[in-house]
Amino acid sequence: MSQTTLTLGTRGSPLALAQARMTAAALEQAHGWPAGSVALAVVKTSGDRIQDRPLADIGGKALWTKELDLALLAGETHASVHSMKDVESDRPDTLRIAAMLPRADVRDRLIGAGSVADLPQGAVVGSSSPRRAAQLRRLRPDLNVVPIRGNVDTRLAKRETGDVDATLLAAAGLDRLGRGDVGNAIPLDQMLPAPAQAAIGIECRSDDAATAALLQPIDHSDTHAAVLAERAFTLALGGSCHSPVAALAVIDAGAVDLRVELLSEDGAEHLTQRARFTVGDLDGPAALGRHMLADAPPSIRRLFEGG
Numbered sequence: 001m002s003q004t005t006l007t008l009g010t011r012g013s014p015l016a017l018a019q020a021r022m023t024a025a026a027l028e029q030a031h032g033w034p035a036g037s038v039a040l041a042v043v044k045t046s047g048d049r050i051q052d053r054p055l056a057d058i059g060g061k062a063l064w065t066k067e068l069d070l071a072l073l074a075g076e077t078h079a080s081v082h083s084m085k086d087v088e089s090d091r092p093d094t095l096r097i098a099a100m101l102p103r104a105d106v107r108d109r110l111i112g113a114g115s116v117a118d119l120p121q122g123a124v125v126g127s128s129s130p131r132r133a134a135q136l137r138r139l140r141p142d143l144n145v146v147p148i149r150g151n152v153d154t155r156l157a158k159r160e161t162g163d164v165d166a167t168l169l170a171a172a173g174l175d176r177l178g179r180g181d182v183g184n185a186i187p188l189d190q191m192l193p194a195p196a197q198a199a200i201g202i203e204c205r206s207d208d209a210a211t212a213a214l215l216q217p218i219d220h221s222d223t224h225a226a227v228l229a230e231r232a233f234t235l236a237l238g239g240s241c242h243s244p245v246a247a248l249a250v251i252d253a254g255a256v257d258l259r260v261e262l263l264s265e266d267g268a269e270h271l272t273q274r275a276r277f278t279v280g281d282l283d284g285p286a287a288l289g290r291h292m293l294a295d296a297p298p299s300i301r302r303l304f305e306g307g
């Protein structure tokens with residue numbers, strides 16, 4: 001047995017484990033450590049335990065991180081591996097995202113039809129994401145979007161057994177699970193992703209400079225800068241996971257190209273903006289968020305209040 005150099009906390013879902021293994025392999029490779037030097041500690045989160053209610057109703061994104069944070073702060077792990085999409089924008093000062101892996105395919109995939117336009121009239125689409133539901137309703141007001149929970153395999157099974165006609169999943173998750181064959185990518189001009197979709201973040205204690213230094217070599221700076229811009233925009237909105245918001249930043253010619261969308265629940269109202277910012281400027285994206293919200297119709301603004 002090789003000696004453990006670092007212990008990474010992870011959730012136990014197949015996707016979380018795949019992402020934690022990718023992170024471990026990236027660290028071993030970057031440092032020339034023997035395979036197995038980076039250990040995984042599986043931590044069960046409230047989000048994993050509670051499967052019968054929509055996440056937005058029972059406490060939101062903190063349910064995916066709380067137990068991982070406690071293990072990290074207690075010194076049981078050196079770092080936690082997260083899907084950045086599931087990490088609230090407002091993190092405790094005691095923790096910091098020290099690295100992000102290169103971002104994967106940011107798009108959503110539709111499973112059950114070749115395209116959104118191809119879905120039959122009145123089709124039942126399973127999604128508990130307020131963003132995906134609102135975006136679908138905007139494109140196709142006839143669709144019946146119903147809640148669906150569970151991990152990727154559970155959701156695919158619910159479609160196969162006919163509980164729903166179609167469902168949506170992030171391309172990144174499907175690809176990382178070796179299910180790149182499943183579904184059809186929805187073009188970005190039809191469906192902009194959730195803020196931080198397809199990005200994996202590795203978080204350590206703010207006071208643990210030694211671990212931060214070990215994580216630094218696997219940090220992908222373009223992904224990190226893009227996701228920070230998306231999160232600055234989202235944080236300024238003050239929303240929650242009830243809030244239909246999409247954001248995608250791309251580093252282009254040395255600048256951040258940020259596209260964003262806010263929607264009403266029924267998709268009847270939607271606001272989009274596209275703006276360029278200097279890399280590392282988080283005040284610009286935040287100001288964009290505040291201004292959009294100030295000008296938004298009440299059907300959108302109320303979804304971001306008290307989040």
Ligand SMILES: NCc1[nH]cc(CCC(=O)O)c1CC(=O)O
Pocket residue numbers: 083084085086168169170171172173174196197198199200
């Ligand atoms: N909310 C669950 C979740 N968190 C991250 C991913 C996919 C991978 C990613 O976006 O990084 C998924 C599943 C999905 O939305 O299809």
